[in-house]
Amino acid sequence: MPLYLCCDCGGSKTSAVIVDAAGTVVGRALAGPSNFAYLSLEEFLAAVSTAVSNALKTCTTPASVDPIPLPLTEETFAAAWFGVSGVDSPAAIATITPALGRVLNLPLGPRLVVANDTHLLAAPVRMHKEIVHAVSIIGGTGAIAVSFKEAESGLEELGRVGGWGWILGDEGGGFHVGREAVRQMLVEHDRASVASEPPRHSPLKDNILKAFGVNDVLEVLTEVHVAAAPSTKLDVAPHLLMPREKRLSTLSPLVFDAAFSKRDPFALDVLKICAGLLAEQVLMLLGRRTDSSPRLVDASEAVACFGGSLVAIEGYRNLVLKHLEEKGQVFKYVEVIDDAAAIGARGLAASFEK
Structure with missing residues (x-):
């Protein structure tokens, strides 16, 4: 056998x-x-x-x-x-x-x-x-999109977008979700400083402040940027023992819980931004194949293959697919x-x- x-x-x-x-x-x-x-x-x-x-x-x-x-x-x-x-x-x-x-x-x-x-x-x-074309869309801690063609010799990679790591990219991944949540908190705070209306109240904002052990949005800046404390130091907040990127990526579950369980509009807006940027990376792989662009994939003749903890969540995956649909790209098949x-x-x- x-x-x-x-x-x-x-x-x-x-x-x-x-x-x-x-x-x-x-x-x-x-x-x-x-x-x-x-x-x-x-x-x-x-x-x-x-x-x-x-x-x-x-x-x-x-x-x-x-x-x-x-x-x-x-x-x-x-x-x-x-x-x-x-x-x-x-x-x-x-x-x-x-x-x-x-x-x-x-x-x-x-x-x-x-x-x-x-x-x-x-x-x-x-x-x-x-069909002979597929697009792998990974959204976990990081993010990447890769297109393929099934050939006689096996899977042939056609194009690749993203996967640069948290310093340079990974838009739509867990680090980006955490980072974007903090960024949008700061954006709303800055906008309120010159407007008559205060920032929106949000359960997610409250939970992020609680995670960092602070009471004011601007205090988050120090908690994000300060160097990690030695692992032997006992009298320090847990997040300060983490590398800086982990302090942001570990916020991702808070964003998803607030968006899909608590129906927090602020959290949902954050995920729309992140899903949109992941979809924009996918769009770079899609289009009508021509002699000058033979490596593009027609979504209507391809399967989208989602992998990773974030895109495994139906609500987030649907945000990605909705953005693609609005740009005129609908996959023939979608697999998780x-x-x-x-x-x-x-x-x-x-x-x-x-």
Whole structure:
């Protein structure tokens, strides 16, 4: 029975899923982080090996109590697909691929694919036989949009927008949501300083002040900008032990709760701004293909594949889609991917068994 492996290698965990030829999940396991941007090759391989070995335990008859030893036999996997955070260059792929090939005993070539983790989200294009284009839209702590075409050789990346990290971009991601909430608080405060009307009252504003332990909007500035306190210091507010970017990204749940649970108009306005900027990045990938712009994707002939904790929330995802619709771009299909490794494994099996 042919088995297909897909690994979603991220900054918080490594997820390995194994499916049979029909796409049925027959094994899965988790291991530690495997974002290649922050790990050595040895550390990366250790995390992947643990996840794959443990996932294989349930694929044996009877199920194995002990992890399956690596490297594997040549017949273990028909093919494998790795989506790796932090892999953004041919050089990184060239470093990882031979090492994985030795661990899995797979030859370099179509049976062993290593790419950025955004590629996994595009796997649903293989489930819709009449289309060949997909756009992966990631909105989690960070944000990125990538377009693809299904070709004979596999998924071909057409365009990429965003994913620059919190200092330079990530519009529409969790850091941006927290930052924009504070910015809009300050904007309304500044506007009120020259207007006759006070700023809007907002449950979100109250919760942000409470999170920072202050009573006035302008006091937030110090709490955001001051350097992080040493981790050994005990008599300090918890947020001051965080790096500056975390102080803002951790505000994101407060914004979503206020917008969708408390129906706070101020919070909803913040999310409209963030969703709009994420949609604008997606729009850069869309349009009518011409000889001069052959890499554009026609949304009406493509699937939008959403992944990440923020765009998994229906209300926020609908804000993104509404902005796209207002710009004349409506996707033929919309998929929400909550298990990238599983959808990737099924897509891999479908591509080999068709």
